[in-house]
Amino acid sequence: MSLSVRTLGGPRPLPLVGNLPELTRGNRLHRVLTDWADTYGPTYRFRMGRTDVVGTADPAHLDVALRRRPDDFRRARRMAEVLEELAPHGVFTAEGKQWRRLRHVATQSLNAAYLRQYFATITRVTERLLGRWEAAAAAGARVDVLDSMLRFTLDVTAGLAMGVDLNALEDDGTGLPSRMATLFPAIADRLFAPFPYWRYAKLPRDRRLAETLDEFAAVVREHFALARDRVNLGRPPSNFLEALVRPLENEPELTDEEVVSNMLTMLVAGEDTTSSLIAWSLHFVAENPDVQERLRAEADEVLGSRRTPDDPPMVGRLKYAAAVVQEAQRMCPVAPYLIVEPTRDLTLTGQDRRELFLPAGQQIFLLNTYGALRDVERFPDPYAFRPQRWLDAEPTAETFPFAPFGGGPRFCPGRNLALLEAGVVVSVLAREMELVPDRSSGPVGEKAAFTVFPTNLFLRPRSRETRPARG
Numbered sequence: 001m002s003l004s005v006r007t008l009g010g011p012r013p014l015p016l017v018g019n020l021p022e023l024t025r026g027n028r029l030h031r032v033l034t035d036w037a038d039t040y041g042p043t044y045r046f047r048m049g050r051t052d053v054v055g056t057a058d059p060a061h062l063d064v065a066l067r068r069r070p071d072d073f074r075r076a077r078r079m080a081e082v083l084e085e086l087a088p089h090g091v092f093t094a095e096g097k098q099w100r101r102l103r104h105v106a107t108q109s110l111n112a113a114y115l116r117q118y119f120a121t122i123t124r125v126t127e128r129l130l131g132r133w134e135a136a137a138a139a140g141a142r143v144d145v146l147d148s149m150l151r152f153t154l155d156v157t158a159g160l161a162m163g164v165d166l167n168a169l170e171d172d173g174t175g176l177p178s179r180m181a182t183l184f185p186a187i188a189d190r191l192f193a194p195f196p197y198w199r200y201a202k203l204p205r206d207r208r209l210a211e212t213l214d215e216f217a218a219v220v221r222e223h224f225a226l227a228r229d230r231v232n233l234g235r236p237p238s239n240f241l242e243a244l245v246r247p248l249e250n251e252p253e254l255t256d257e258e259v260v261s262n263m264l265t266m267l268v269a270g271e272d273t274t275s276s277l278i279a280w281s282l283h284f285v286a287e288n289p290d291v292q293e294r295l296r297a298e299a300d301e302v303l304g305s306r307r308t309p310d311d312p313p314m315v316g317r318l319k320y321a322a323a324v325v326q327e328a329q330r331m332c333p334v335a336p337y338l339i340v341e342p343t344r345d346l347t348l349t350g351q352d353r354r355e356l357f358l359p360a361g362q363q364i365f366l367l368n369t370y371g372a373l374r375d376v377e378r379f380p381d382p383y384a385f386r387p388q389r390w391l392d393a394e395p396t397a398e399t400f401p402f403a404p405f406g407g408g409p410r411f412c413p414g415r416n417l418a419l420l421e422a423g424v425v426v427s428v429l430a431r432e433m434e435l436v437p438d439r440s441s442g443p444v445g446e447k448a449a450f451t452v453f454p455t456n457l458f459l460r461p462r463s464r465e466t467r468p469a470r471g
């Protein structure tokens with residue numbers, strides 16, 4: 001006899017609003033979802049308005065829901081609809097045949113060969129970032145870490161995806177890059193709005209959002225026309241935009257709308273997440289001077305007289321920096337839940353062998369990083385920031401999931417790029433300057449929107465007195 005959603009335990013809902021007040025209070029949705037799993041067990045029910053929703057941290061359920069896509073599970077329709085209004089037919093929200101076609105192009109253009117080819121973009125933007133932080137150190141100024149990293153990742157992603165240098169790092173606050181930065185919070189606001197008011201009346205911020213999207217679309221169209229010319233001259237595609245000109249043998253060309261949407265998807269998916277990951281990593285480095293010392297020693301040894309790494313294999317030798325990034329991601333995962341729904345009626349078997357019946361369209365929040373602070377077998381003393389655990393790690397069976405990049409066929413195609421960027425920035429900044437926390441505006445916080453990002457995170461970089469000799 002299988003359980004139904006109604007019979008699952010969970011928090012008591014209020015009339016009409018259900019558990020929404022508790023869920024959205026204080027922008028700590030991910031913490032509330034985790035607390036409910038602690039209280040009611042790994043699979044529970046809550047209510048958003050009048051709709052029953054399932055939350056689960058059961059590794060057996062996660063495995064099935066992530067792996068059996070796009071056939072048996074899809075991204076939750078409510079979330080997909082909001083994103084589709086802004087970027088119709090992007091790979092993140094596409095399903096079925098269209099998703100397969102777009103996914104192929106996305107993975108191709110983020111594979112190791114492309115990243116090697118485009119590594120120069122990452123080093124160029126890293127040099128620019130270093131210049132900004134050195135200027136702040138010389139002026140004794142503090143740096144808004146998330147803002148700086150948003151600009152860094154926007155420049156890297158636009159360079160890799162379109163071959164365009166947006167130069168968001170040096171934008172004075174009036175150009176397209178700065179307006180792009182307002183796009184992401186606006187998308188998040190819509191995702192969690194109790195009512196889709198913008199379909200009936202546009203507020204000034206909705207008009208600004210539409211203008212920014214139009215401006216961005218014009219930039220993409222201009223560069224796509226150039227990319228089409230280059231590919232039609234017989235040149236092999238060398239970035240995502242050029243790859244979109246001829247997506248697959250025997251497949252129809254992509255429409256301009258699909259091209260614009262996929263560029264936007266890449267920027268949103270690549271910028272918002274990676275900037276938070278790097279910002280959290282720098283936060284933990286600044287809080288732990290011993291970690292900073294080890295990062296420096298490693299960078300001195302691997303980079304020698306260079307300011308930035310030469311290529312991805314050299315970044316691969318920065319193993320302690322990679323461990324710092326992984327540990328920061330464990331302490332503060334930036335994408336701690338995924339929202340899916342079954343495409344047909346299904347019965348799933350949990351880790352405890354109990355069966356759960358899920359009707360088609362049932363919204364499910366998958367707590368894909370629940371194990372980060374709860375799987376004490378894998379991560380003993382889970383609240384301690386200890387990068388070394390990733391270097392000593394013995395493979396251990398997973399009690400609870402820790403899948404910060406998702407899993408199965410829709411696994412994040414940008415994982416390697418994100419880790420590459422994070423490893424470079426953490427290593428290079430920690431080596432070139434002393435990173436000191438600045439708490440003059442209060443403690444560092446976090447905010448859950450579509451992803452989870454740090455708030456109030458400032459560092460005061462100081463020039464390092466002793467540097468290795470440059471060749």
Ligand code: HEM
Pocket residue numbers: 066091092093103106110157265266267269270271273274277334335338404405406407408409410411412413414415417418
């Ligand atoms: C710390 C950085 C990042 C994190 C934590 C992250 C996390 C995720 C997660 C959890 C998913 C959903 C996976 C699933 O449904 O199983 C995803 C999907 C995706 N990510 Fe990332 N991501 C990051 C960086 C990037 C970057 C740098 C790019 C590209 C420039 C990117 C592009 C995408 C795309 C296109 C998808 C949709 C894949 C699909 O639906 O097939 N991500 N990411």
